[in-house]
Amino acid sequence: MLRIIPFFTTEAQLVAALKRGDNRAHKVVYERFAGKMLAVCTRYCTNRDDAEEVMLDGFMRVFEKIEQFREDGSFEGWMRRVMVTESLMFLRKSRQWRQEIPIEDVTVEPDYEWADTAVNESDLLGMVNQLPDGYRTVFNLYAIEGYSHAEIAEMLGISEGTSKSQLSRARTLLQMKLKKLELEALTELHEKAYRKTTNR
Template sequence: MLRLIPFFTTEAKLIGALKRGESRAHKVIYERYAGKMLAVCTRYCANRADAEEVMLDGFMKVFEKIEQFREDGSFEGWIRRIMVTESLMFLRKAKQWRQEVSLDEVIVEPDYEWADTAVNENDLLRMVNQMPDGYRTVFNLYAIEGYSHAEIAEMLGISEGTSKSQLSRARLLLQTNLKKLEQETRSEPYEKAYRKAAS
């Protein structure tokens, strides 16, 4: 739970102090949002060390560009957009998001009949993080951040067709891994029973 320094009794006062460059406000902002923003960066940068570096760069941008924040919107949402942008800049420099891109392959929609399978949130996040960088980037931007394919194409410098193709392959890969997990989970009781009977 966030323990605000007493004189920052509202978010508006905290933002005001940040705009005045007060170091105590920097500390409170970091403590309040670091956990959430590291999670955002980790979805794009599978390597935790890279995600931490991107997050720190993101907070530096937050502090540098605080005057650009319009206080009629969500402050957390504004910070989140900066973190996503920083993550994409990192991937662009590393050219990782270009991996697995092919314009020639046919887009195939996955079969969702298996979708009622209960899956642990941690398992799902692990599967997304293990995707190739190109798949993971488009999947996060579309399915989690809510960007359109046109917006993703502009952000990444790719065509809308490539964005759709990457998303389709990401979904297919996720479907395959979820099916494997489901089969493993369903087979566990039988394996335990077999081992017990064989002992």
């Protein structure tokens, strides 16, 4: 018997199939978006196993709540927000994002041009992943997902001031990491130049 593979040519067709409860559409969505959604979850849950678990829970939530998608934006964007919410729920349950020293007022004003340095995307994402959980969570929500401090405060159950402090400290730490990276690169260039000179 010939097996017919479903081919959803448009997002609307795929969403309509999901709303009908078509299991083939579930498979297509997972295969099409798993990589992107895992990347989203990994930004919040740096442990790979935790990120995969959150992603799977997120897909289940997407399939269960698909009727809530009103199609006034992109399906991928809506799904991304579901994944972020699942990630935050995981962090709150495990209390990871609260494992910080108490937040005081920030007295050091970070250099907001820190991102203008010549650093590749993978290096930058690696630095973000090394931030303490609270800093990383707020940084991702604000700088990558585009949420306001008021929205972040409501999502995490913190004050707007704490959200702003977490972001400022995250930026300051990233600035320090970038300067260290630049110094290491400069030192390596000097060493190469010295070796080239002495080998003559």
